[in-house]
Amino acid sequence: MQSCHGCGLLSRPAPGAHEGRCPRCGEELVFRKPDSLQRTLAYLVAAAVCYIPANFLPVMKTITAGGAESDTIMQGVVLLWSPTGWPLSLIVLFASIMIPSAKILALLYLVITVKRGSIQNNSQRVRLYRTVEIVGRWSMVDVFVDTFTVALIQLQPVMSVEPGPGLLFFAAVVVLTMLAVESFDPRLIWDSSSSKQIQNEVQYA
Numbered sequence: 001m002q003s004c005h006g007c008g009l010l011s012r013p014a015p016g017a018h019e020g021r022c023p024r025c026g027e028e029l030v031f032r033k034p035d036s037l038q039r040t041l042a043y044l045v046a047a048a049v050c051y052i053p054a055n056f057l058p059v060m061k062t063i064t065a066g067g068a069e070s071d072t073i074m075q076g077v078v079l080l081w082s083p084t085g086w087p088l089s090l091i092v093l094f095a096s097i098m099i100p101s102a103k104i105l106a107l108l109y110l111v112i113t114v115k116r117g118s119i120q121n122n123s124q125r126v127r128l129y130r131t132v133e134i135v136g137r138w139s140m141v142d143v144f145v146d147t148f149t150v151a152l153i154q155l156q157p158v159m160s161v162e163p164g165p166g167l168l169f170f171a172a173v174v175v176l177t178m179l180a181v182e183s184f185d186p187r188l189i190w191d192s193s194s195s196k197q198i199q200n201e202v203q204y205a
Contacts, residue, residue, distance in 0.1 A: 057166030
């Protein structure tokens with residue numbers, strides 16, 4: 001039986017065929033994601049490399065009559081912190097700094113445990129993967145905020161806002177981590193348990 005990644009329908013492929021298309025939505029059915037661990041690890045390494053300049057390079061450049069000023073993500077968090085702006089400051093802090101790093105560490109943990117053939121905490125690891133899959137999309141909020149700010153605040157020659165190089169690296173981190181999540185096959189978590197169970201059955205038989 002194969003589960004469709006598009007609509008979730010569980011169906012049986014045609015006789016003699018290992019793959020096919022979902023009879024409900026037409027999505028291509030793949031029993032296993034090819035080279036799942038290798039692709040996931042490659043995306044994670046690339047995301048970790050981009051994460052450093054994303055936090056140290058300016059993401060926004062403000063040009064006023066008094067001069068130009070560049071701000072990194074952390075500087076933006078500090079500037080937004082005020083009696084009325086602290087909720088937005090916390091949102092940017094979580095979405096732009098904590099969530100991307102947590103995604104990288106969580107996926108790296110899943111890859112390492114699968115590579116080691118761990119059979120412990122399988123259910124918790126699957127829940128961790130599902131959580132990363134759902135929460136990780138909110139990392140784009142900082143990119144959206146900066147993009148809208150650049151588009152709206154163009155009061156030349158009084159004031160203008162331009163995106164900084166850090167924004168490109170941050171967007172790359174978000175996209176790469178999303179690709180890493182999509183490349184990871186959570187069914188690999190259960191493979192070691194299945195192999196262990198088969199070995200025990202053969203041994204007792």
